[in-house]
Amino acid sequence: MQTRRKRRKTAGKRHTLIVYRRMMTRILRTALIADLGLWVTYYFARLGRVPALYPPRDLILLAGAAIGLIVVMLIMVARIRGFVQARLGYLVIATSIFTLKISYRRVLSARPVEFGQLYSPAEMKWGDKNFLQPYFGKTILAIITKGYPVSPRLLRLFFPKYFIHPKDTGFLLIIEDWMGLSTEIDQLMNTWREKRGPKRTRGNTIRGMYGQ
Numbered sequence: 001m002q003t004r005r006k007r008r009k010t011a012g013k014r015h016t017l018i019v020y021r022r023m024m025t026r027i028l029r030t031a032l033i034a035d036l037g038l039w040v041t042y043y044f045a046r047l048g049r050v051p052a053l054y055p056p057r058d059l060i061l062l063a064g065a066a067i068g069l070i071v072v073m074l075i076m077v078a079r080i081r082g083f084v085q086a087r088l089g090y091l092v093i094a095t096s097i098f099t100l101k102i103s104y105r106r107v108l109s110a111r112p113v114e115f116g117q118l119y120s121p122a123e124m125k126w127g128d129k130n131f132l133q134p135y136f137g138k139t140i141l142a143i144i145t146k147g148y149p150v151s152p153r154l155l156r157l158f159f160p161k162y163f164i165h166p167k168d169t170g171f172l173l174i175i176e177d178w179m180g181l182s183t184e185i186d187q188l189m190n191t192w193r194e195k196r197g198p199k200r201t202r203g204n205t206i207r208g209m210y211g212q
Contacts, residue, residue, distance in 0.1 A: 009191070012086035012184030015175040019135065019162060020082030020095055026131075028075045035068030084173050086184040089192045091143065093171060098158035100149060102171075104189045108144045110182050115140050115174065118166055132162065141178040144170040 042065050044050050045058035053061060078096030085092045091102045116136035121129045142165060148155060155164060165172055175181060 009187065010088045012188060013177075013180065014083040014085045015173075015177060015181050016080075017082040017084060017093075017095075017163075017173070017175065019132070019160060019174045021079055022131070023160060024075060024079040024082070024096075028072065028079060031068065031072050031075055035065060035072055038065035038068055084175060084181065086181060086188045088188050088195075091185065093159075093163070093173070095158065100155070100159075102143070102145060102149055104192055106145045106147065106149065107185075107189070108146060108170075110185055111142045111144065112139050112178060112182075113142045113172075114138070115172070118142075118172065119162065135174055138174065139178060141173040141175065141181055142168075142170060143173065144168055 038061055041050065041053075042058055042061040045053040045061055046055065048054060050058075081094065081096040083092075083094055085094075089104060091104070091107065093100045093102070114136075115132075115138050119132070119136075121133075121136055124132070144165070147169060152164070162174075163171055173181065
């Protein structure tokens with residue numbers, strides 16, 4: 001009987017970036033309300049109850065409502081596009097409009113930290129504090145790196161500011177299963193290292209760096 005070669009894993013699970021999803025959900029809610037308002041106004045304009053928008057001026061509202069509907073659908077797609085995934089050779093952090101690949105050559109460590117220890121609620125604006133309230137006591141995964149793959153200004157343009165480590169060079173990943181992601185990074189980094197050269201000791205792996 002022929003023995004099948006064990007297939008090596010080349011990618012981990014896609015872990016949802018829950019702060020990004022929460023942010024997009026808020027934007028989606030606002031867009032839905034605004035678009036619904038346009039459709040309702042258009043309906044009453046068609047009935048002749050909005051004097052300033054008698055037909056054919058009501059077509060302006062129709063165009064706006066249609067564009068608004070397209071925007072809502074795009075936001076719905078964008079909402080599910082925020083994720084982090086360990087792959088063979090690099091870590092991917094993705095949003096709807098920007099995908100960042102971080103080579104394992106650049107990764108120094110991955111450590112579990114409490115979000116509230118890095119960002120103090122007392123020092124935040126009311127809006128930020130209210131938005132992030134569910135996460136202050138949550139354990140997250142901090143990825144410490146040797147510099148950034150792209151300009152920090154570009155990162156702050158495309159990523160929420162709470163993705164960036166405030167006290168070190170690296171990223172903060174607020175996900176449901178940080179242990180699962182750290183295990184995947186560890187496994188895929190080891191596989192990547194084996195492909196590149198001699199196997200390193202366990203103490204040099206990502207999990208070994210924080211003692212798990």
